Amino acid sequence: MPRPQKCRRVAYVPGVTYFKPAGIPMRSLEEIQLSVEEAEALRLKDLEGMEQGPASERMNVSRPTFQRVLSSARRKVADVLLNGRAIRISGGNYEMASRRLRCRSGHEWDAPLEPEADKSPALCPTCNTPGTHK
Numbered sequence: 001m002p003r004p005q006k007c008r009r010v011a012y013v014p015g016v017t018y019f020k021p022a023g024i025p026m027r028s029l030e031e032i033q034l035s036v037e038e039a040e041a042l043r044l045k046d047l048e049g050m051e052q053g054p055a056s057e058r059m060n061v062s063r064p065t066f067q068r069v070l071s072s073a074r075r076k077v078a079d080v081l082l083n084g085r086a087i088r089i090s091g092g093n094y095e096m097a098s099r100r101l102r103c104r105s106g107h108e109w110d111a112p113l114e115p116e117a118d119k120s121p122a123l124c125p126t127c128n129t130p131g132t133h134k
């Protein structure tokens with residue numbers, strides 16, 4: 001029986017999710033799908049330069065799983081760049097990383113965990129005052 005796949009934790013979903021080579025009609029392009037967790041592995045390892053250990057912990061997966069997701073992502077990106085394919089970032093098996101925040105009035109809520117969120121505190125959905133880490 002296949003082991004149920006653990007949910008990979010993702011802290012960032014790219015805003016731009018489709019890329020295609022200029023000047024080639026869509027119908028003659030092969031489209032590659034990059035999953036959101038593959039994009040996250042690329043972001044952590046190649047963009048932020050994290051080591052594999054901390055990066056796999058951030059995504060809540062084992063190192064071999066992280067390595068497999070990362071290798072798959074790199075192979076797809078190379079294929080897209082070198083063979084002139086379109087790429088769509090979507091789907092996959094992941095959950096958004098979030099953190100519990102609390103405002104001065106004691107309301108609590110979950111806010112998405114993003115690098116930027118550390119600088120500007122999320123506002124309380126009830127009373128609109130900034131929240132802090134619990």
Ligand SMILES: [Zn+2]
Pocket residue numbers: 103104105106107124125126127128129
């Ligand atoms: Zn509040």
